[in-house]
Amino acid sequence: MKLLSRQEEIVLLSIWKLKDNAYGVTIREHVSEITGRYWSIGAIYVPLDRLVEKGFIDPIQGEPTARRGGRSKRYYSITEDGMKALSEIKQVQDALWDGFPKLAGERSKV
Amino acid sequence: MKLLSRQEEIVLLSIWKLKDNAYGVTIREHVSEITGRYWSIGAIYVPLDRLVEKGFIDPIQGEPTARRGGRSKRYYSITEDGMKALSEIKQVQDALWDGFPKLAGERSKV
DNA sequence: GTTAAATTCTTCTATTTATTAGAAGATATG
DNA sequence: CATATCTTCTAATAAATAGAAGAATTTAAC
Numbered sequence: 001m002k003l004l005s006r007q008e009e010i011v012l013l014s015i016w017k018l019k020d021n022a023y024g025v026t027i028r029e030h031v032s033e034i035t036g037r038y039w040s041i042g043a044i045y046v047p048l049d050r051l052v053e054k055g056f057i058d059p060i061q062g063e064p065t066a067r068r069g070g071r072s073k074r075y076y077s078i079t080e081d082g083m084k085a086l087s088e089i090k091q092v093q094d095a096l097w098d099g100f101p102k103l104a105g106e107r108s109k110v
Numbered sequence: 111m112k113l114l115s116r117q118e119e120i121v122l123l124s125i126w127k128l129k130d131n132a133y134g135v136t137i138r139e140h141v142s143e144i145t146g147r148y149w150s151i152g153a154i155y156v157p158l159d160r161l162v163e164k165g166f167i168d169p170i171q172g173e174p175t176a177r178r179g180g181r182s183k184r185y186y187s188i189t190e191d192g193m194k195a196l197s198e199i200k201q202v203q204d205a206l207w208d209g210f211p212k213l214a215g216e217r218s219k220v
Numbered sequence: 221g222t223t224a225a226a227t228t229c230t231t232c233t234a235t236t237t238a239t240t241a242g243a244a245g246a247t248a249t250g
Numbered sequence: 251c252a253t254a255t256c257t258t259c260t261a262a263t264a265a266a267t268a269g270a271a272g273a274a275t276t277t278a279a280c
Contacts, residue, residue, distance in 0.1 A: 003145065005239095005265065006116045013206045025229065034205050035113065040268045045230070047266080064275060069227025071274040087213055093203065095144050096123045103197055115238065115266095135256065150241045155257070157239080178249040179254030224279075231272070239264065248255075 004089045007047040008056075010035070012086060015057060015076050023062070023073040024048070048076065056082030114199045117157040118166075120145070122196060125167060125186050133172070133183040134158070158186065166192030 004012065014030045015022040028044045051057045062073040078086075114122065124140045125132040138154045161167045172183040188196075 003116065003147070006113065006119075007266065009116075010202075010206060013210070016210070017206075023229080035202050037113070040266095041230080042232090042269070043267055045232095049231095050265080065228095066276080067227085068276040069229075069274080070276070071227090071229055073229070086210070090207065090210065091213060092120075092145050096120060096127075097200065100123070100126070100196070100200065103201060117239070133256080150239095151257080152242070152259090153240055155259095159258095160238085174248055175255095176249080177254085179247080179256075180249070181247040181254090181256055183256070222280090224277100226275100226277075228275075229273085232270090233268100235267080237264105237266070240262085241260100243259090245258070246256085248253100250251100250253080 003092065004085050007043070008051055009089055011044065011047045012051060012056060012078065012082060016078055020075070023075045055079055056085055113202065114195050117153070118161060119199055121154065121157045122161060122166060122188065122192060126188055133185045165189055166195055
């Protein structure tokens, strides 16, 4: 199986972080925040579609909300295969980064 | 500045790991070992060229070695900019993965 | 209460960039 | 010259990127 691409990793982890509030717009906001970069609309939706196709996330159609423009959202949740793909890339990364010097100002995890 | 792509990250870190023995063939071996996957020749040399072009690594022409076919190798070493790019992607990854459950069988780092 | 305006969210698609594969080429020694 | 090691080249496929357009909804104007 192929490793997750960078975008797939970032989008997939954002969905995991956002729990039950993961849809196009919130994912894009989260990704921008974490990476400190501008992300176009397409840079989110294209990988999202691919992740669905690969079976790593499931789309769930939400209900419209009572606010102007509150059209129904397409929420996403991670599948078991998605979690496996994440675990796999994590394992590779841990091996790769093993021994890399701590960043200046990095705090140790609790 | 753009984030490192997956291949760039993997190749760059392999060069860092291999220290003064990082050239096409050893990099390819290391990457295959770490990822547990087949990597074609091009899958190494193409990102290598791009990393040089971006100024993240410097090529150093080695001497031939006294063995059949021991032609001179092109060694690579990471530049300051390369280290910066690595630190940056690490920071993004740490933020992304923060809170992700430990893998089964994962040992804590010393 | 009908219509227009505004808002939120997604779809679509063309372009650029990156990945992948491996044959071919170059350079070395036996 | 035969064989081994290493790199260059390039064509094909896949992924990233941008953002205009479209769809669905609520609010406001009249």
